[in-house]
Every structure is written in C-alpha cells, then in structure tokens.
Amino acid sequence: MGTSKGYIPPKNAQWKQAKGAVTRMLGTSKGNEGTKEAISKYAEAYMSTHLANSNVTIVAGGVMNFLNSISVNGINATAQLLGLDSLLNKSGNELYKEILDYFARDFSTIDMQIIRDSLSETFKYLEVDTFEDFGKIASDEFLINFLIEFAVKNFEACFAEKILSKSDLANDYDQIMDDVSSIIENKIVTDSVLGETLQLDYLSKEGQDYIMSVCRGCFNTLSVMGDGYENLD
Structure with missing residues (x-):
C-alpha cells in the first residue's frame, strides 16, 4: 500500500470503539464481518473528528x-x-x-x-x-474513485502500527489491507449515487459544499456496515 504511517487517532469515545473493533478484527476469526465492523467504527470516528478539516x-x-x-x-x-x-x-x-x-x-x-x-x-x-x-x-468518476482511495489510506494510516505490532499477523499485512480495500470499494460503489453531473466551479463554496456532501455520503455508507453489532467496548 505504501501510504504514510504514524498517524495517531485521538482518544475519544468514537476512536476507542474503532480501535477496539480493529483489535477484534485482528484477534478473532470473524473474517469479513469483523473487517466490516472495524471499517464502520473507523468511518464513524473519522467523520466525528477529522473529515471537516481535511483538504x-x-x-x-x-x-x-x-x-x-x-x-x-x-x-x-x-x-x-x-x-x-x-x-x-x-x-x-x-x-x-x-x-x-x-x-x-x-x-x-x-x-x-x-x-x-x-x-x-x-x-x-x-x-x-x-x-x-x-x-x-x-x-x-474521478471523485468516487478518489474518495475510495482516500478512505482506504486513512484507515491504513490510523491502524498500520496496530496491525504490524501483531507479530503473527505482520506477514499477512498486505492481505489484511487488500480485504479492507475491497470492502470499502464495494460498499461505496454499490451505495453511492451521484446526481446529475453539475457544471460548477468546484473550488467555489457551492462546489466545495457539493464535494463535501459526497464525501460525507461515502463515509456514512461505510459507517452503517456496523449496524447490528453489539458494542463491546
């Protein structure tokens, strides 16, 4: 994957739940469902603290x-x-x-x-x-694919250290991230519906508001994958 490492999520309730979900993803045999839970909690936490301030x-x-x-x-x-x-x-x-x-x-x-x-x-x-x-x-087309990559690489930057710290999982790192990437891509592509292409100046306030609405929509659709999970944190 190759994205930047060393990002430290803040210590609030949402990020605590996200870290707990990643720990369970790495420590159990829940497979796809555990990965979906981890992505869901990550998306919820990222929206709560960082998305509005991102460039x-x-x-x-x-x-x-x-x-x-x-x-x-x-x-x-x-x-x-x-x-x-x-x-x-x-x-x-x-x-x-x-x-x-x-x-x-x-x-x-x-x-x-x-x-x-x-x-x-x-x-x-x-x-x-x-x-x-x-x-x-x-x-x-560019926007949806860019936001998919952005969500994947943010997840990786948040949790790469945790994944790599599990010595028995370090050799499986690429496969773990490939699974995360596939789930994020499939969910966003399936659930994100763009309206009629807008002829906007995308650097204007109207254009920026539109892009942020699409971005929030993508993270929202990721966050609902965790619906139905019992909160174990």
Whole structure:
C-alpha cells in the first residue's frame, strides 16, 4: 500500500470503539464481518473528528475543474490555461510526479500525504499514462474513485502500527489491507449515487459544499456496515 504511517487517532469515545473493533478484527476469526465492523467504527470516528478539516475537497475540486476544462476546452487549451503545457509530452512516472505536485504539493501534514498518495493511486486505477488520458475521465468518476482511495489510506494510516505490532499477523499485512480495500470499494460503489453531473466551479463554496456532501455520503455508507453489532467496548 505504501501510504504514510504514524498517524495517531485521538482518544475519544468514537476512536476507542474503532480501535477496539480493529483489535477484534485482528484477534478473532470473524473474517469479513469483523473487517466490516472495524471499517464502520473507523468511518464513524473519522467523520466525528477529522473529515471537516481535511483538504480532500480542495484537492478534489482542483482536479475536477481540470477535468471539466478538458471536456469543454480541450486538452491543449486547458494545459496552456493552467500552465501545464510542459507536461503534454510526458508520460508515466514523470507525468505523475509533476501533476501530483501541481494539485497536491504540500507534504506538511499526514492529511496531505494521504491525499497525495490517494491521488496517485486514483490516476493509476483510471489508467492515466499520458496527458491525453485525462480526457477520458469524467469528474464524477474521478471523485468516487478518489474518495475510495482516500478512505482506504486513512484507515491504513490510523491502524498500520496496530496491525504490524501483531507479530503473527505482520506477514499477512498486505492481505489484511487488500480485504479492507475491497470492502470499502464495494460498499461505496454499490451505495453511492451521484446526481446529475453539475457544471460548477468546484473550488467555489457551492462546489466545495457539493464535494463535501459526497464525501460525507461515502463515509456514512461505510459507517452503517456496523449496524447490528453489539458494542463491546
């Protein structure tokens, strides 16, 4: 997975429940149901303390404006408008680094490191290799895939240390995170319904409010996976 480690969740009731659920996930044979419970409690805790302060909507808004500009004005005009014309002939990792620097250059917080990692994984998932490939991506398609990666990598940053501290599970780390990733992706893709594509400035207040509403919707749909679990904390 490769995302940033070392994030320490706060010590409040929601995070206590989330940590307890992860401990049970690692220590029992509940399988998928235990993983769903852990994801549910994590989503609830993250919404309660961190989501409103994340820069995820700002970065998402910049990329969505970029994609919409390509659909309206074309690739070359958008590249010139944003000062990205030097990237038109670049591809692969060289293109990734510079486009990530443009939209998510700040490394000063764990939040921004996670956002940058999520953006990179989203472009890989959407099979971006050349600048022209951005023209194949709709802004709503990007947003859902980006929020999936963001949720997965936040979960990992919160609980990687706990998972790795279990010596008998350390070798299974990648499989554990693959299971978490699959459940998060399936739940968001299944339950998230976007309305008609909006023609907005996604960096305006209206645009930012829209992105945050979608983001909250994704985390809400993850949080309800735990409904019916007895609170054991």
